[in-house]
Amino acid sequence: MGTTTETCDAVIVGAGFAGLYAIKRLRDAGFKIQAFEAGDGIGGTWYWNQYPGARVDLECWDYSYSFSRELQDEWDWTERYPTARELMHYLEHVADRFKLREHIRFNTRVDSAEFDENADMWRIRTSDGKTVAARFFVPASGVLSVPKPPEIAGIETFKGEAYHTGRWPKHDVKFEGKRIGVIGTGSSGVQTIQALAGKCKHLTVFQRTAVFVVPAKNHALTPAMRERVRATYAERREISKITRFGIAAAMPSESALDATPEEMQMKYENAWTNSQLLGFRQCYADILSNDDANATVAEFIRGKIRKIVHKPHVAQKLLPTGFPFGTKRPCLGDTYYSVYNRDDVTLVDLKTAPIERVVPEGIVTAEGLIELDMLIYATGYDALSGALTRIDVRGVGGARLTDKWADGARTYLGLMVASFPNLFTVTGPGSPGPLANMSMSIEQHIDWITRCMEDMRKNGWTRIDTSSDQEDKWMQGVQDIVKRTLYLKADSWYLGANVPGKPKVFLPYLGGHGNYRKKCDEVAAAGYEGFTLSKTKQAKTAGAT
C-alpha cells in the first residue's frame, strides 16, 4: 500500500449524474470529500457515449435533477429526448453552477480500496499512485459504464477503424464514403444504425437478437411546451417519487385478457403513435407478468415491422421472438425499421450466418467475407456490478468483493454489502436502478446515504455494516418479486446473461421506485434496521466526521 497523502470523509467515484449529486449533497452537509473521474471531463455515461445518434430514452423533464428549483427553471432543454452532447452540457452546467469541479480529480482511476478495520477507514489507491484515506467510500461509477467487448476472434487484426459505442473517441469520426459494420442491436446499436444509414457508403448490421423498437416521437421543444411543464413541475416530481418507474405515469389495473380486440387495437395504436418508453407497458397491468397478455403487444409490434419493412425476408429476420416484450429493455427509434428498405443497408442475421472471425479486411461470417472500413461495437456493458468489481475492493479480513460476488452480486437494500463497511452502492444490485428513472433513483440513494452519514456523525458512530442474513433476505425478496414477472424469460443484461461467465442472477429490485423509497426511509427511521452501527476504539476521526 502506498503512502497516504490525503484524508477525507468520503471518496466518491465518478463525475456523472450520481457522482455530481453525491459531491454536492455531501459537501453541502459539511463533509470533506474527494472525487475521482477516469475521464478528462464531466458527464459519466454521457461523456463516454458520444456515438452518433446517442440520446436518452426518458423525457428530459424526468431525466434531470429535481433538487434545485432554480436549475429546473433556468435550464432550457431543446428536445424531448436530449442528445448525449446536450446531457453532457447540462451536467457541465451543474458542475459549474454548484462549484463541483474543484472536488474532482480527473484522468484518475480508483484502482483499489481496502478497509482498515482498526481505524474504520478506507484506504483508496488511485492510478496516479496516490492513496487517500476516507471513512466512507461511495462508488457512483454507473450501472452501464464498463463496455463489454464483443468476444470475437481476430478483432485485434482489423486494419480499419474500430470503436465501442460506450467509449466513443473524442476526435471527429468521418463516416462518408466508408463501409461500416455495426455489431449489436440493443439501444446503442439501434441509435447508431439510424444515425449512420445514408451517411456512409454502406452500412452492414450484424444482428444476433432482434429487439422490439417502438417509435420515439422525439421533437424539438418550444418555449410554450417548457412553460407548460414548469407550471406543474413540482407536482410532477412529487408524484414521480411514489410511482413504480419513478416518473409521473399512472399504471393501469385492467388485464389485457379482458379487453375486446377493438379496445386493445385502439390502445396499442395510440401507444405506437403517441409513444413514450412506458407506452405499451402502460396499456394493461399484466403486460410484464402474463405470457398471453404480453404476446398481444409482441404480435402488434411484429405486425408493424411486417408493414414497415418492404422485403418480407428482411422483415422476418427483424421480428423479435424468443423473449417477452419488455424483458429486454425496448429501444426507441423513429426510423429504425425503415432503414432496412435502403439499398445501402444490409442486415446480417447472425443466427443463420454466425461471425467466424474478424480479419484485416472485415468480418468473415458463415456466408463469407464482408469487407469493411469501420467496425462499431454496440455490444453493451458488464452492467450493474461491473464498475465495482473492476476495482480491487477488500473488506473486513481482507476479503475480496469479487470473491464475495462470485456467485452473483448481493447487497442489503441495494445500499450495502456485508463485511464491506462504510461502502455505499449507488443504484446498483438489489435496487430498482435501471428499471426506474435513473436520475430520480440517484437522488433518492444519495439523499439516503447523506442522511445516514449525518446521523453517524451526530452519534459518533464510525462504522456501518450489515450481515449476510440481511443480504440473504433482501436478495431473496428481489428474486421472489422477479419470479412473479416474465423478466427471467430473457437473456438480458439485467441478469448478467450478456457477459460470458457472469453468474446469472437477476439484480434489479422490481418492487417499484416508490415502494423502494418507502422501505429505505422506514429502515432509516427505525434506527437503520438491518444495519449495525459502532464506534471504533481508536476513532481516528477525519475532517467533519
Ligand code: NAP
Ligand atoms: P445491449 O442492450 O446489451 O445490446 C448489446 C447488443 O450487442 C445486443 O444486440 C447483443 O446481442 C449484441 N452482442 C453482444 N455481444 C455480441 C457478440 N459477441 N456478437 C454479436 N452480437 C453481440 O447494450 P446497449 O445497446 O449498449 O444498451 C444497454 C443499455 O444501456 C440499454 O438497455 C439501456 O438501458 C441503456 N442505453 C440507453 C440508451 C438510451 O437511453 N436511449 C442508449 C443506449 C443504451 P444479444 O441480445 O444476442 O446478446
